[in-house]
Amino acid sequence: MKTPFARVRGLGTAHSGTEHFWMQRLTGVANLPLIIAFLVVIVSLAGSSQASVIARLSNPFIAMILLAALISVLLHMRIGMQVIIEDYVHTELRKIALLMINTFFTLAIGIAAAYAILKINFGL
Amino acid sequence: MAEPRINIDRPLSPHLGIYHFSITMAMSILHRITGSALYFGTLFLVWWLLAASSSAKQFDIASAFFASWVGQLVLFGYTWALLHHMLGGIRHFIWDTLHGLEPGEREFLAYATIVGSVALTLVVWTLGYMLKA
Numbered sequence: 001m002k003t004p005f006a007r008v009r010g011l012g013t014a015h016s017g018t019e020h021f022w023m024q025r026l027t028g029v030a031n032l033p034l035i036i037a038f039l040v041v042i043v044s045l046a047g048s049s050q051a052s053v054i055a056r057l058s059n060p061f062i063a064m065i066l067l068a069a070l071i072s073v074l075l076h077m078r079i080g081m082q083v084i085i086e087d088y089v090h091t092e093l094r095k096i097a098l099l100m101i102n103t104f105f106t107l108a109i110g111i112a113a114a115y116a117i118l119k120i121n122f123g124l
Numbered sequence: 125m126a127e128p129r130i131n132i133d134r135p136l137s138p139h140l141g142i143y144h145f146s147i148t149m150a151m152s153i154l155h156r157i158t159g160s161a162l163y164f165g166t167l168f169l170v171w172w173l174l175a176a177s178s179s180a181k182q183f184d185i186a187s188a189f190f191a192s193w194v195g196q197l198v199l200f201g202y203t204w205a206l207l208h209h210m211l212g213g214i215r216h217f218i219w220d221t222l223h224g225l226e227p228g229e230r231e232f233l234a235y236a237t238i239v240g241s242v243a244l245t246l247v248v249w250t251l252g253y254m255l256k257a
Contacts, residue, residue, distance in 0.1 A: 028213045043252045050183040053176045077163045109166045116173035
């Protein structure tokens, strides 16, 4: 039994449900231009020296694009991997452990990449 | 957490093995595989960024790997996975608007995803080598 108010909010007894679906669409849309921009930057740097890589990534516009891409991609890939884990891992303890590792991995990638980008821009 | 699981031989619903191969099925599986590959492939990106931000020696080590044939194979595969997952995502967006779900349309979108991703990967790499030269 669903009250009209709950129906309006789109929520059932679980009180949630569509956040991941929506976040995956939102970040998917954001990923499109951001990844294309990322590809352009990376391909243009193929075989470049460290100096030219640093010069390119020190461009404020490029640095901000990379950070935006990082955030969008991390949110997207964390949900994607969570779905895979929930689909294939049915042992409760193992599932919880893997879901934790998924979050930790995503955060570690984000922190390391952001650290490197910021260091290139401010710390060298 | 409680695990109320009792082993009773219940009839199983049809599972993977019972379906014959279809191109839409293949693209669905590939979307998941490429997504996973991209997930773990971020380690290479982080390595490259950290190397570029640390020292000339570290950058040279990373550059040597990416320039090697193994590294080039990894990057080529990563490019394809990225573009395939991107086109697969666009396919999902089309489906989200309730278009492209009819028989024939589904198969067309599936073939467009694989052909498009391979073609775009070759374009990106050709451009890359032309720029580098």
